[in-house]
Amino acid sequence: MNPLILVVDDEADVELLFRQQFRRELRAHRFTMEFARSAAEALGRIEKAGDATLILILSDINMPGMSGLDLLPKARAIRPDVPVIMITAYGDADTQDRAMAGGAEALLTKPIDFAALRGEIETRVEQAL
Template structure:
């Protein structure tokens, strides 16, 4: 399964690699990382997004935020599932994310066992 993580905090790469090391080693999951919404969109344009199953996108990022990214993703890549991730979970942001088509909404700190269950249930 191909998953892209979009977050402006670069340490998420080592965190996800560590938390999913067994699944990565087994070839069950393959992560790519983008450190801005703009980078994620550029990567999707250049690389074939056909096999991308899931995007995990932070909401609060400089430049284009995760909600704006979500709207573009759902318009241009409707087959891709999008989970929104935030450290600032307020009801308005949740409602907006759901309105724009988020497939799930996850609060930080991420509970990785729960996230794994959600991913495998896609």
């Protein structure tokens, strides 16, 4: 089974962007990406993954309903073994402090540095294999 990365963002174009940025890796079945359009949907997918090879959760912070910061401790409670990287357009110190205090592995700001993210994902994939 391929390592799984869950991307959580309410914006529809994020899935297209991630699939485009990681098209080579996805075509080569290096890992699989699933997408959730809300924190609630993400929680369902995290619970459903069980002991599957979920290796990373990437979550936007600002979403309607449950925010990424609200999702963070819930996701960590279900799968404490899976790192969560938060993504935000607002990389202020308060947001970073709240994300890190909630158990985030890191905080990325938009626009995303996909080269750096690719390196992070590659590290996780290698550890999973």
